[in-house]
Amino acid sequence: MLKDFFRKQRRYATIPSQDVKREIPEGIMQKCPRCGTISYAKELEKNLKVCKSCSYHFSLSAPERIAVTVDEGRFFEYDADLKSLDPLEFPDYKNKLRKDMEKTGLNEAVVTGEGTIGGYPVVIGVMDSRFRMGSMGSVVGEKIARAVEQAATKRYPLILFSASGGARMQEGVLSLMQMAKTSAALERLHRERVLFVSVLTNPTTGGVSASFSSLGDINIAEPGALIGFAGRRVIEQTVRQKLPDDFQTAEFLLKHGQLDMVVPRTELRQTLIKILELHANGGNADGKRPSTL
Template sequence: MIQNLFRKQKKYATIPSPQVKKDIPEGLMRKCPDCGSIIVTKELEKNLKVCKKCQYHFPMTAPERIASLIDEERFFELDADLSSKDPLSFPNYSAKLASDREKTNMNEAIVTGEGTVGGHPCIIGVMDSRFRMGSMGSVVGEKIARAANRASMKRYPFILFSASGGARMQEGVLSLMQMAKTSAALERMHRNRVLFVSVLTNPTTGGVSASFSSLGDINLAEPKALIGFAGRRVIEQTVRQKLPDDFQTAEFLLKNGQLDKVVPRCEMRQTLIRVLDLHTVGGSLD
């Protein structure tokens, strides 16, 4: 009996039964891709989807972003009925659009509307990377152009959050044309001295970064956001040089003068309110 007290006990692994696995709610926890921390989903959402340990910014949906910025119940969506067609009869494009509409409950990769931020009436646009990776098709360009024209007409500041993989290849040249159309609409805003604030989030690349997202009177970005036109490897092969480790990050762009400020998500609303307070009188540039 005494020998049994000092005998090494075998360790057994406990395997949860299928029933126990079913009882654990799906999506209860999230793992931070940057530091590896396990985070309770509800706690993550309370912190605006920012990891408390390493400050990694998880992607936000357009509705979540709008809710974090506007004054309570002060947002009215515009052009919600616009949706993309398949002008080039691109293989499986229509099916993929239908799938994204069902998955996101959105008609397109951007939500535009009117709202108030800190009491300031604004036109707001928010791109959503869940829908075709936020790619810019003809409807995305049209909604941005309409929003800019409305801001110009009503003399409201226009705040646009970009999150995109670039132009939408399934629409070919029609997608590329949106770069010129949106830029022209923003130029009309500039001539009318109406404020345009562009906020670049992770990622903002391709034709979007080369057009409207870089044309703000004030350009802001979230920390560590990937911002650039071509991919890192393509650029290195072209220039035949090793690029800095922080190349195409928000911090790199700030250091080299392309951004005005890198703003953590928890400070974004107050930063925008401060910008609107300083730069707008009735919606026009001071």
């Protein structure tokens, strides 16, 4: 009896069956790629998809970005029907576009329109990195140029959120031409003395960083955002020097004068409202808030 009582018991591990695993819905938990903290997806959304442990900023889709920035129910989309063609007959390009449309529910990598932020009317454009990595093709450039023209005509401040891998390779030189088109449209906006606020999010690279996203009257970035033209390895091979660890981050660009502010996402809407308020009051002798949409 005593021998049996003190005998070492074997320990067994229970492995859940595949049926049990299937009962756990996907997307309930999300792991931070920087610090590894696992959070409930709903809690992460309440914090605007910013990790509470390390402040890592997860990507936002265009609809999510609009929802957390624009006043509720005060957004009216422009040019939602514009879709890319396949001018170069690039292999499998049409099929990839179709899949991205199904996956995102969008027709292109940017959503443009007008709405209000804190009661102030604005024209807004938001790029979506889920659609061809937010690359800028002919339609993206056209939609942004049209949004700029609307801002100039209505004299509404323009706010553009960039999230892009650069120009779209499947459209070749036609995508590169969008750099000139968008920059020329912004030059007209500048002549009309209409405010342009550029918000650079992770990532903003290639032809987008080298054109409209860097031309704001005020350039803002989210913390830790990757911003640059060529990749780190290409630059190091060209200059034959080791680059700083924080090279091409929002903080590095702020330190070297390419950005005006680095603003956490949880403070970004209030920062935009403050900028719009200062701009509106500066343009009105009576200091009254402009009429809303």
